[in-house]
Amino acid sequence: MWQIVLPVVVAIALAVGAFSLVWSEIGRRHQERVTERLDFAAHDVAQQIEQRMRAYRQVLRGARALFDASDEVTREDWHAYVSALSLQRDFPGIQGVGFSRFVPAAELSAHELEMRSTGHGDYRVRPPGERREFSSIVYLEPFDWRNQRAFSFDMMSEPVRREAMQRARLSGEAALTGKVRLIQETDQDIQTGVLLYLPAYRHGMPLDTEVQRSDALMGWVFSPFRMRDLMEGTLGRSMTGLRMRIYDGEGRPEALLYDSHPDDPERYDAPEHRLERDIDGRRWLLVFEQREVTASELDRWRTELGLVIMFGALLVALSASLGIARRRAARLAAVSRSLARSESMYSTLVNLSGEGILSVDVRQAIEFANPALHRMLNLDSRDVVGLPADELAPDGGRHALQAMFTALLAGETVRMELTLKARDRGDVTVLASGVPRIDSDGRVTGAIVVMADISERKADEARIAWLATHDSLTGLPNRSLLADRLNRTLVAARRYDTPFCVLFIDLDHFKDVNDRLGHQAGDQVLIEASRRMLSCLRAADTLARHGGDEFVALLPETGSVDAACAVAEKIRARLGEPFMVERGDAQISASIGVVTCPEQGEDFDTLLARADAAMYAAKADGRNTIAVWKEQDGKQDFKDPS
Numbered sequence: 001m002w003q004i005v006l007p008v009v010v011a012i013a014l015a016v017g018a019f020s021l022v023w024s025e026i027g028r029r030h031q032e033r034v035t036e037r038l039d040f041a042a043h044d045v046a047q048q049i050e051q052r053m054r055a056y057r058q059v060l061r062g063a064r065a066l067f068d069a070s071d072e073v074t075r076e077d078w079h080a081y082v083s084a085l086s087l088q089r090d091f092p093g094i095q096g097v098g099f100s101r102f103v104p105a106a107e108l109s110a111h112e113l114e115m116r117s118t119g120h121g122d123y124r125v126r127p128p129g130e131r132r133e134f135s136s137i138v139y140l141e142p143f144d145w146r147n148q149r150a151f152s153f154d155m156m157s158e159p160v161r162r163e164a165m166q167r168a169r170l171s172g173e174a175a176l177t178g179k180v181r182l183i184q185e186t187d188q189d190i191q192t193g194v195l196l197y198l199p200a201y202r203h204g205m206p207l208d209t210e211v212q213r214s215d216a217l218m219g220w221v222f223s224p225f226r227m228r229d230l231m232e233g234t235l236g237r238s239m240t241g242l243r244m245r246i247y248d249g250e251g252r253p254e255a256l257l258y259d260s261h262p263d264d265p266e267r268y269d270a271p272e273h274r275l276e277r278d279i280d281g282r283r284w285l286l287v288f289e290q291r292e293v294t295a296s297e298l299d300r301w302r303t304e305l306g307l308v309i310m311f312g313a314l315l316v317a318l319s320a321s322l323g324i325a326r327r328r329a330a331r332l333a334a335v336s337r338s339l340a341r342s343e344s345m346y347s348t349l350v351n352l353s354g355e356g357i358l359s360v361d362v363r364q365a366i367e368f369a370n371p372a373l374h375r376m377l378n379l380d381s382r383d384v385v386g387l388p389a390d391e392l393a394p395d396g397g398r399h400a401l402q403a404m405f406t407a408l409l410a411g412e413t414v415r416m417e418l419t420l421k422a423r424d425r426g427d428v429t430v431l432a433s434g435v436p437r438i439d440s441d442g443r444v445t446g447a448i449v450v451m452a453d454i455s456e457r458k459a460d461e462a463r464i465a466w467l468a469t470h471d472s473l474t475g476l477p478n479r480s481l482l483a484d485r486l487n488r489t490l491v492a493a494r495r496y497d498t499p500f501c502v503l504f505i506d507l508d509h510f511k512d513v514n515d516r517l518g519h520q521a522g523d524q525v526l527i528e529a530s531r532r533m534l535s536c537l538r539a540a541d542t543l544a545r546h547g548g549d550e551f552v553a554l555l556p557e558t559g560s561v562d563a564a565c566a567v568a569e570k571i572r573a574r575l576g577e578p579f580m581v582e583r584g585d586a587q588i589s590a591s592i593g594v595v596t597c598p599e600q601g602e603d604f605d606t607l608l609a610r611a612d613a614a615m616y617a618a619k620a621d622g623r624n625t626i627a628v629w630k631e632q633d634g635k636q637d638f639k640d641p642s
């Protein structure tokens with residue numbers, strides 16, 4: 001697990017590290033760009049404002065030149081001059097160009113009289129009141145309704161204006177006021193105002209010192225400005241991404257002259273740039289603020305961020321897939337090692353197995369046989385591979401082998417005994433256990449059969465079975481097998497009404513043979529006697545050793561007493577012939593009892609008991625003779641067949 005997790009964790013850490021580095025770099029660059037933009041825009045705007053104010057100054061200088069040329073400038077002269085300036089078109093923002101006459105208190109009445117005499121019947125300098133010095137707006141062009149509101153207004157009566165007027169008067173230079181409310185303002189669309197004054201001196205007066213300039217003062221050429229009109233006229237309405245505020249002096253709210261976006265919420269984290277400019281004696285503070293990220297800025301920012309995220313994701317994905325690939329490779333290596341181990345183990349097991357192992361394909365052709373199978377069938381591998389599997393069976397056993405493989409290839413498991421042929425060695429009985437070979441798609445691709453050689457076990461079983469039913473010395477059926485055969489014969493006799501006979505044969509004085517020649521010789525006599533008796537019988541007859549020197553012959557096809565006695569006589573005669581054994585000659589005889597079925601008994605015990613009784617009768621009759629059992633008046637009667 002760590003093979004995958006570790007590289008991924010490292011990759012994520014690297015990606016996060018790279019991300020934060022690039023993020024901060026992007027942030028820094030973004031900040032730089034904003035600062036650059038602000039800086040550039042601020043200087044650009046400040047320059048435009050300065051240029052525009054210079055132009056206005058120039059307008060005032062032009063107007064003042066009228067007084068330089070002549071002491072008497074008429075209203076018409078003034079009108080002609082200002083009209084020629086095309087203020088609305090070339091100097092947007094300027095409210096007008098005016099002239100305010102300086103009137104010492106001593107000259108106020110004369111001034112008012114003079115003005116009344118020029119057509120302004122109710123002319124009075126406003127506001128009324130006692131003052132040391134007065135001023136009065138006598139010309140203000142264009143003389144429209146708004147500017148007419150300022151006519152005859154004493155601007156010196158108002159401290160902000162007075163300060164600028166005084167500054168202009170003493171310096172001889174243009175002087176700008178602080179923040180004022182223009183007289184021209186109505187109740188609607190009120191804007192902050194400033195005024196620019198340029199002093200006009202009486203012709204020919206010395207103007208070198210402040211005192212001289214103060215004494216020579218005739219009035220002020222001036223222009224009132226509404227700040228928003230002035231700035232929009234100067235800068236247009238293009239400042240969408242920037243907010244500009246102009247303060248007179250420090251950046252206090254009450255000193256605010258202009259705000260390009262007054263409805264914007266206050267932002268304390270926004271990047272801003274401050275510039276101070278000296279505008280005709282007033283220190284203007286220009287504060288520029290980034291309003292919003294521009295679309296292209298945002299796009300670039302998003303692209304850079306996207307690239308960083310993509311790079312990080314790629315790094316993580318790459319590491320994860322590398323980790324997975326490494327883990328897979330390791331697992332594959334482990335699997336192939338384990339496969340190699342198990343293949344070697346299974347191949348060893350298969351080769352060392354004492355049982356034959358056979359693999360066949362779907363055509364029942366042999367693909368593989370292990371060494372044990374080769375040994376079992378006395379074959380070598382070249383003889384086997386490719387052979388049809390049924391060729392391993394002897395001619396008579398092919399069908400069984402084919403049936404087994406048909407069942408296996410149909411997907412069944414099989415366990416059965418089979419007979420195979422071993423080269424130059426006869427048949428081999430095997431216990432075959434087979435399973436079909438099935439691939440991953442569930443198709444049968446062949447079969448594997450394990451074969452245990454059970455030939456010996458089968459032989460042992462057969463021998464045990466034989467011993468259970470036969471006499472080991474003579475090889476004749478024993479009493480148990482005799483009983484079985486006699487009972488079968490009884491069933492057949494009843495069904496087909498076919499009589500049969502039983503002979504009970506006992507050797508005479510056999511003990512003497514043993515005593516004289518020894519037990520082994522006695523055995524040889526017993527074996528030879530059996531052979532001789534068998535030679536007297538038909539294939540359908542059974543000769544069984546009943547025990548010791550007693551034998552029973554079952555004659556199913558011999559239905560009459562006479563025929564049975566004839567067989568008995570043949571046996572008696574054959575047994576009477578001398579026996580040649582290792583330790584000398586032996587001479588024996590036999591006493592034979594005869595019974596017929598169903599006449600003299602209808603069950604095994606009765607028949608055998610009566611044959612035995614007849615045999616004893618023969619013994620009693622002097623031995624080496626035959627007696628037939630017969631029941632008469634409830635008594636046994638033995639008849640000598642001779």
Ligand SMILES: Nc1nc2c(ncn2[C@@H]2O[C@H](COP(=O)(O)OP(=O)(O)OP(=O)(O)O)[C@@H](O)[C@H]2O)c(=O)[nH]1
Pocket residue numbers: 473506507508509510511512514518519520521522523526547548549623
């Ligand atoms: N060698 C040998 N002797 C056996 C075998 N089975 C039984 N005997 C002997 O067979 C003899 C049978 O004896 P008996 O049936 O009593 O008597 P007999 O000597 O045959 O005399 P009678 O039957 O009266 O004619 C015994 O001595 C047994 O020991 C055997 O398998 N081999």
